Amino acid sequence: MNLTTSSFPHFTLLTRANWVRFNRILAWAMLITPVLQFFARANLVYALLVDFGLLLAHGILSLILFGLPKVKRQKFTFSMHVMGFRWHVLSPRNEFLLTGYRMAQAISVLPLLFIPGARWLALLMFYPSLRMPVSFIQHLYRAMSFAFQRWGIKYLDASLVVCIYLFFFFANLLRA
Numbered sequence: 099m100n101l102t103t104s105s106f107p108h109f110t111l112l113t114r115a116n117w118v119r120f121n122r123i124l125a126w127a128m129l130i131t132p133v134l135q136f137f138a139r140a141n142l143v144y145a146l147l148v149d150f151g152l153l154l155a156h157g158i159l160s161l162i163l164f165g166l167p168k169v170k171r172q173k174f175t176f177s178m179h180v181m182g183f184r185w186h187v188l189s190p191r192n193e194f195l196l197t198g199y200r201m202a203q204a205i206s207v208l209p210l211l212f213i214p215g216a217r218w219l220a221l222l223m224f225y226p227s228l229r230m231p232v233s234f235i236q237h238l239y240r241a242m243s244f245a246f247q248r249w250g251i252k253y254l255d256a257s258l259v260v261c262i263y264l265f266f267f268f269a270n271l272l273r274a
Contacts, residue, residue: 117163124156125241129259132266142274157202167195183225194244197237204230235260 128149135145169175169186178184184196203226210220226233242256 114163117159121156121159121163124152124159128152128156129238129263132263132270136266136270136273139273140270142270145270153201154205157198157205160198161202164195167192167199180222190240194237194240197233197240200226200233201230201237203227204233235264238263 131145131149131152134140167178167188169178169188169192172186175186178186178196184193188196203223207220207223207227210216210223220227239256239260242259246252246254246256
C-alpha cells in the first residue's frame with residue numbers, strides 16, 4: 099500500500115479563479131435582485147441594503163482581485179487615481195476597471211460626510227460622486243459586453259440588459 103497517493107482528488111477552494119467566479123456570482127446577483135425584488139414586492143429599505151451589501155462585497159473583491167486601472171509606463175496618475183479623470187487612452191480592460199473604480203471613489207466619500215471636520219475632503223471627490231450614475235451604466239454595459247463576448251453570444255446587445263435592469267430598478271423605486 100502506497101501512502102503517498104490519495105484516492106481523493108485534490109481541490110482547493112481558495113484559488114484566484116474561484117474567487118473570480120465568486121465575484122461574477124456577486125455581480126450577477128446584483129443584476130437580478132431588482133427583478134426579484136419587484137416580483138416579490140420587497141421592502142425598499144431592505145432591498146437597498148441588500149443591494150448595497152452586494153455592491154460593497156463585489157467592489158472590495160474586485161479591487162483585491164484586479165487592482166486599480168493602469169496607464170502604460172506610469173504606476174500612479176493623480177488625475178485618474180484620485181480625481182477619476184481619464185486623460186490617457188486606456189485599454190478596454192482598464193477602461194472597465196476605471197468605471198468600477200469611480201464608483202468605489204464615490205462610495206468612499208460617504209463616511210466623510212458624517213465627520214464634521216472632514217467634509218471639505220468630500221469636495222475633493224465631487225467629480226466621481228457626480229458621475230456615479232453614468233459610471234454605473236458604463237460599468238454595467240461593459241460587463242455585459244465582456245460576458246457576452248466570453249460566452250460567444252453575438253445576437254444579444256448589452257444595452258438591452260442595461261435597459262431591463264434600469265426599468266426594474268426604477269420600477270422598484272416608484273412602487274415604494
